[in-house]
Amino acid sequence: MPPGRKLKLKQRAERMEETRCRIARATYELHATVGPALTTISAVAERAGVQRATVYHHFPEERGLHQACVEYAVSLDPPPDPAAWRMVADPASRLRLGLAELYGYFRRNEALLTNVSRDVLLVLERLGDEAPPALADFLGLPALLRDALVQDWDNPGEAVFLAASLLLAVDFGTWRTLVRRQGLDDAQVVEFMVRVAGCGTTARGRGGQQAAVN
Amino acid sequence: MPPGRKLKLKQRAERMEETRCRIARATYELHATVGPALTTISAVAERAGVQRATVYHHFPEERGLHQACVEYAVSLDPPPDPAAWRMVADPASRLRLGLAELYGYFRRNEALLTNVSRDVLLVLERLGDEAPPALADFLGLPALLRDALVQDWDNPGEAVFLAASLLLAVDFGTWRTLVRRQGLDDAQVVEFMVRVAGCGTTARGRGGQQAAVN
DNA sequence: TAGTCAGTGAACGCACCTGTTCAACGAGCG
DNA sequence: CGCTCGTTGAACAGGTGCGTTCACTGACTA
Numbered sequence A, B: 001m002p003p004g005r006k007l008k009l010k011q012r013a014e015r016m017e018e019t020r021c022r023i024a025r026a027t028y029e030l031h032a033t034v035g036p037a038l039t040t041i042s043a044v045a046e047r048a049g050v051q052r053a054t055v056y057h058h059f060p061e062e063r064g065l066h067q068a069c070v071e072y073a074v075s076l077d078p079p080p081d082p083a084a085w086r087m088v089a090d091p092a093s094r095l096r097l098g099l100a101e102l103y104g105y106f107r108r109n110e111a112l113l114t115n116v117s118r119d120v121l122l123v124l125e126r127l128g129d130e131a132p133p134a135l136a137d138f139l140g141l142p143a144l145l146r147d148a149l150v151q152d153w154d155n156p157g158e159a160v161f162l163a164a165s166l167l168l169a170v171d172f173g174t175w176r177t178l179v180r181r182q183g184l185d186d187a188q189v190v191e192f193m194v195r196v197a198g199c200g201t202t203a204r205g206r207g208g209q210q211a212a213v214n
Numbered sequence C: 001t002a003g004t005c006a007g008t009g010a011a012c013g014c015a016c017c018t019g020t021t022c023a024a025c026g027a028g029c030g
Numbered sequence D: 001c002g003c004t005c006g007t008t009g010a011a012c013a014g015g016t017g018c019g020t021t022c023a024c025t026g027a028c029t030a
Helices: A003-033 A041-048 A052-058 A062-076 A082-086 A091-108 A110-126 A133-149 A159-169 A172-181 A186-198 B003-033 B041-048 B052-058 B062-076 B082-086 B091-108 B110-126 B133-149 B159-169 B172-181 B186-198 B207-211
Strands: none
Touching (some): A041 A052, A082 A133, A091 A172, A091 A186, A110 A172, A172 A186, A172 B172, B003 B062, B003 B110, B082 B133, B091 B133, B091 B159, B091 B172, B091 B186, B110 B172, B172 B186
């Protein structure tokens, strides 16, 4: 099959895919502005510049729409990768670097994350508790990030408190509380969390905390 | 005026007040089960065993309904009083006692607080950002509790981190994260928060931490 | 005892969303 | 060139909630 032929065969599919993408983007934008709870199919269609029937044509079930929306958001600004964090050997340095990256992500996507964290339970209820895979992955991310951070600390019998510290450190709600209600900036939150994690435990290479500042 | 007379005069008002209370209780129960966002006037009327028109008669504006609902909740189980906390001189002991009391309150009212913290932004949006006084007080409570806890610690230049620790300590979302997602029990959360608050700072009477355990 | 008024039951028009259907258009396809 | 099929525009029937109105009942009041 000649490649030019295949390209021609796709011209129609491309338009179709572009329409589908416009719908997903409209959903994403509405989730970021009014939030998932108040996002209706009608509003999505209107914002996408498309008939309602077209939305139902591409997404017969609401679940598919949420799936596409999360995929779009992840493609726009991918959240931090726990596997990359594990490459840093020193736990304190890993924590500093990881949190700096994560809080940047939080800040860039604050409106969306605020609305989503507010509405996610309502939406899951509406979907019959069968979350689309992409959303399930997204919601499971904090636990993965915590597990990536929890390695290699010198903690005799304090594993519970260390894990608690790190779960708070990667939690969007915690970040938002400290930034919006307590008035801290990202660097202060990082510093605070490093201190909390090190509280009662000691990093294997404690000097790394200072070295990582630069 | 004879007291017996006044009592008779009230018989009708009593019935009316009782109806009003039934409506407030129905609202409270719906807020605790399905949450404020999904609580409709129709559902309130049905649960209160009352006509919709009666609800509108007692609460012409939705704001009044929320006000009555919060008042009812506070009368059922009053949240901790910051003024009482200030009576404890030693900051670490105060923190232990206060958090034990607060987390008991969180646990007794977990369903309600979960739904309210989830829906409060949506509701405030619907009310035109004019929160009823009782709700405003309720939402302002965490800051008051933090301020009651922040006194008397020996903290050279770490006031920011201390305040951050204590705001997290009195935050319902933090408690819920640590209990439901990290699996801690209330005593462990208290212990964790005491440690976090003391991290980088020292309580004036540090021995008080041990003494307060008993 | 005659009147007041909280509450009833039912209906009103309005607004919005849902999911589906269908004839018709038109760009892209074989 | 004729056909396919994604998309349109419009309409459908159904659902839920809103806020208001009104005649009426009956317990309490003066």
